[in-house]
Amino acid sequence: MGLQKIVIIDYGAGNIQSIKFALERLGYNGILSSNAEEIRMADRVIFPGVGEASSAMKKLKSTGLDKMIPQLKQPVLGICLGMQLMCNYSEEGNTESLGIFDVDVVHFEKGLKVPHIGWNRITDLKTSLFKDVQEREFMYLVHSFYAPVCEETIAKCDYGVEYSSALKKDNFYGVQFHPEKSSAAGEKILENFLSINS
Structure with a gap:
């Protein structure tokens, strides 16, 4: 397992180093890359994100990654803004997104x-993630x-409204929370992602 190639998509989003460190604590080395071919050849892809949706989408479009990410066949994990950008659309900056998850x-x-900052419980946990x-x-x-909450919801959270704290469609997973900052349980979720077959 330690030999698998994990690529963290590097498109200027903020939480890349903390993800890299979390992988290292689990005994894995994550490669930061914006190179389409390198991303395509990875065994696992992590799509991070901290920032604002419309400017993040502009960066993805400027490199063509907006077209490539939805075509990936290996397990892909979107984190925070990464998960949101995998949805159809975001009200943040009136942003047309990647359209992987069928929800706005x-x-x-x-x-x-807002922002909703801090620790919250996740419920209704589904899938091997x-x-x-x-x-x-x-x-x-x-x-x-x-x-x-939608058909692709695999975990929920409640903050005055019940919402999706995780989504899954085919080989694509997304989590709204930061597993790399969520102590042992968060690291377990990252570890599960790294051992998922599809």
Whole structure:
């Protein structure tokens, strides 16, 4: 397992180093790359993101990664903004996104403090991404926009509204929380992703 090639897509998004360190703690080396061929040849792809949706999509389009990412065949994990960009559309910056998950990302309702920062419980855990992770486990989140619960939801979170804390379609996975900042349970989710077959 230690030999597999893990590529973290490097498109100027903020949380890349912490993901790399989390992989190293698990005994893996993640390669930062924006090279389409290198990404295509990886065994696992991590699509991170901290920042603003429209400017992040502009960066992806400028390198052609917006066309390539939806065509990837190996397991792909979107984290935070990465997950949101894998959806159809985001209200943040009125952004047409990658269209992998069939759901639109919306802003938290008025009256809720945003961004939603801190630890929150994840529930209704489905798929082997959450193998050996406890129901109602705490994960660390920082976000002002969310993906509503939909057919592709594999975990939920509640912050005045129930929303998708994780999504899955085919070989694509997305998590709204930061597994790399969510202690042992978050590292377990990363480890599960690295051993998923599809």
